Amino acid sequence: MAAGLLAWIGKSQPSGIDARSAGLFPHPGSAVAENAIMVMKELGIDISSDYSKPVTVELLAWADYVVAVQKSLADHVIENFPDIRSKVHHLHSDVSDPYCSSISKYRDVRDQLRSLLMLWIDTLMPKGEDRAKN
Secondary structure, three states, X not given: OXXXXXXXXXXXXXXXXXXXXXXXXXOOOOEOOHHHHHHHHXXXXXXXXXXXXXXXXXXXXXXXXXXXXXXXXHHHHHXXXXXXXXXXXXXXXXXXXXXXXOHHHHHHHHHHXXXXXXXXXXXXXXXXXXXXXX
């Protein structure tokens, strides 16, 4: 959900944002949870074609920023890929994984991610520069 939201929010940014998703403990090829697809669709975001994939050296090389939804995940990435330490960021608050939870929990997590990602993007903007609000 975070990558879908980040790409969606990024469409309003002057330079745009291209986001990709990967995990430290993926189930390669597994589809995104149906509840995640449904709550994202409520915002007009289609993540139905996304799937579970691992963090790779190539993906990390591609990225300007690596955004973790939990500090422990950011720490784990840095531990396993110390050369990209300067690219790794984590959100202001940890976001729990709603896997196998109710649709209501997925909505709560989606909305929390949206707010935290917008705050994170604001930290990247030079002071005084406006950005479009979603």
